[in-house]
Amino acid sequence: AQKVTQAQTEISVVEKEDVTLDCVYETRDTTYYLFWYKQPPSGELVFLIRRNSFDEQNEISGRYSWNFQKSTSSFNFTITASQVVDSAVYFCALHSGTYKYIFGTGTRLKVLA
Amino acid sequence: NAGVTQTPKFQVLKTGQSMTLQCAQDMNHNSMYWYRQDPGMGLRLIYYSASEGTTDKGEVPNGYNVSRLNKREFSLRLESAAPSQTSVYFCASKGESGGSNEKLFFGSGTQLSVL
Numbered sequence: 007a008q009k010v011t012q013a014q015t016e017i018s019v020v021e022k023e024d025v026t027l028d029c030v031y032e033t034r035d036t037t038y039y040l041f042w043y044k045q046p047p048s049g050e051l052v053f054l055i056r057r058n059s060f061d062e063q064n065e066i067s068g069r070y071s072w073n074f075q076k077s078t079s080s081f082n083f084t085i086t087a088s089q090v091v092d093s094a095v096y097f098c099a100l101h102s103g104t105y106k107y108i109f110g111t112g113t114r115l116k117v118l119a
Numbered sequence: 120n121a122g123v124t125q126t127p128k129f130q131v132l133k134t135g136q137s138m139t140l141q142c143a144q145d146m147n148h149n150s151m152y153w154y155r156q157d158p159g160m161g162l163r164l165i166y167y168s169a170s171e172g173t174t175d176k177g178e179v180p181n182g183y184n185v186s187r188l189n190k191r192e193f194s195l196r197l198e199s200a201a202p203s204q205t206s207v208y209f210c211a212s213k214g215e216s217g218g219s220n221e222k223l224f225f226g227s228g229t230q231l232s233v234l
Contacts, residue, residue: 041222051209051225096125097161099223105150105213106177107171107223111161 008033010100012110019088020118027113029082029098035059038102040081042073045095045112057081057100088117124204125210125226132200132233140195141230142210150213151193152179152186152223155206162209168193200233207231 009032017024031040042054055065057074065072070087085092098110123144132138144151153165154177164177168187182204184196197204208229214220 012161026125039221043223043225049207050227051211051223053222053224056219056222067146099162105167105175106164108151108164109154111159 007049008035008100008102008106008108010098010108010110012096012098012113014113015111016116018116018118021090022087024084024086025040025088025114025115025117027085027096027098029081029083029110031079031081031098033100033102035102038100041099041101041107042072042081042083043097043099043109045097048096051097054083054096085115088115090117090119092115120193123210123212123226125208125229125230128227129230130232132197132231134201134233136200136233137196137198139197140208140210140231141192142194142226143192144212144224145191146212146214146224147190148212148214148224149190151187152211152213153183153193154209154211155179156209156228157206165195165208169178200231202233205231205233206229 011030038059044052062074071084073082088111095112095114097112101107126141149170152167154162163179166185168174171190174185186194210222210226
């Protein structure tokens with residue numbers, strides 16, 4: 007069975023703090039993709055990153071970084087020096103084997119000024 | 120380039136009423152999806168269409184029907200709305216397999232309330 011777990015329901019941090027959002031996935035497939043999407047208060051879903059199962063290199067994009075570890079089936083997302091505009095719900099998703107994309111339940115991040 | 124367009128943005132129904140949510144994409148994508156978003160439950164797949172002419176059930180298909188009208192359009196129908204179908208509905212399409220666009224592109228969502 008395929009599953010994505012985001013155990014952190016809600017996180018609050020003060021602006022400029024670093025924060026890590028956890029994502030743990032389950033799949034028996036050897037080829038799969040992992041994603042992060044952001045949903046700001048306006049409600050739209052914004053793509054952040056895609057990572058395939060053969061690429062365990064960490065990625066950094068500005069203040070955002072992603073740590074992919076197949077050994078622990080995790081794909082964690084870190085925001086460095088958080089800003090109020092980072093306040094959103096963040097979803098981790100898994101795509102493997104079929105046309106289906108499986109989403110986690112999301113983590114609501116509140117960045118306080 | 121509009122991407123994925125959903126209509127309507129908001130809708131209020133009475134229990135038992137029917138309605139169709141419309142979705143169209145202009146990116147020539149083969150695969151299209153309908154998700155619902157409920158508090159604490161994330162995004163759950165209702166139906167998807169891998170290609171024109173095919174549709175398949177997702178995780179929560181009961182109470183819904185879909186039509187893949189053509190490559191561009193994928194509609195979601197509630198035949199007899201129930202309060203449990205109060206939710207935010209998202210349509211999405213999937214970019215070409217194997218390329219950097221192999222990801223879901225989402226519409227802006229439909230907020231549906233069933234009273």
